[in-house]
Amino acid sequence: MEIAKLYWPNHTHAPTTPETGWRWPNFRPSELACKGSGSLKIDPASLDKLQDLRATIGKPLRILSAYRSPAHNRKVGGATNSQHLQAKAFDVMQKDLDPAQFVAAAIRAGFTGFGFYPDQGFIHIDTGPARHWGSWPGLDLDKIKAEVARPAPARSLSIAPRLGPVARAVAALRLAFA
Numbered sequence: 001m002e003i004a005k006l007y008w009p010n011h012t013h014a015p016t017t018p019e020t021g022w023r024w025p026n027f028r029p030s031e032l033a034c035k036g037s038g039s040l041k042i043d044p045a046s047l048d049k050l051q052d053l054r055a056t057i058g059k060p061l062r063i064l065s066a067y068r069s070p071a072h073n074r075k076v077g078g079a080t081n082s083q084h085l086q087a088k089a090f091d092v093m094q095k096d097l098d099p100a101q102f103v104a105a106a107i108r109a110g111f112t113g114f115g116f117y118p119d120q121g122f123i124h125i126d127t128g129p130a131r132h133w134g135s136w137p138g139l140d141l142d143k144i145k146a147e148v149a150r151p152a153p154a155r156s157l158s159i160a161p162r163l164g165p166v167a168r169a170v171a172a173l174r175l176a177f178a
């Protein structure tokens with residue numbers, strides 16, 4: 001595979017530490033490779049967004065599935081046009097992550113597709129067409145999208161963290177009527 005040659009000219013199997021050109025410090029090739037075939041395909045723009053998301057969250061993201069070879073995608077029952085085939089999708093385990101915080105950060109990082117799998121404990125994110133499927137208990141995707149889209153009032157940013165809930169409400173009212 002071409003991308004593998006680019007990063008690991010002397011290796012048949014991807015080593016833990018890539019030789020050159022790897023700009024995603026929190027992710028290793030081995031965790032992004034196809035879980036079935038072991039082959040690796042990377043979409044740099046999508047991986048940049050994943051790295052941004054990881055930086056915002058500030059703790060490890062456990063990737064259950066990233067790139068899938070066509071054969072492995074069929075085996076796991078993936079959609080025929082799955083974004084995993086293009087290395088533009090990541091299934092991220094939600095244990096130890098706040099789902100709403102994760103989704104808000106993912107939207108900010110530029111992810112556009114969301115699939116919710118609460119029974120299996122993961123959320124699918126991708127950079128394909130804007131769409132979503134499934135749901136997560138207590139998570140309102142439309143509300144999160146609206147909150148992310150709304151620009152934060154500049155003046156409240158500096159004072160809000162130091163105020164208690166009542167003072168924050170009063171400050172918000174003052175801003176609303178300013």
Ligand SMILES: [Zn+2]
Binds near residue numbers: 084089115
């Ligand atoms: Zn997925």
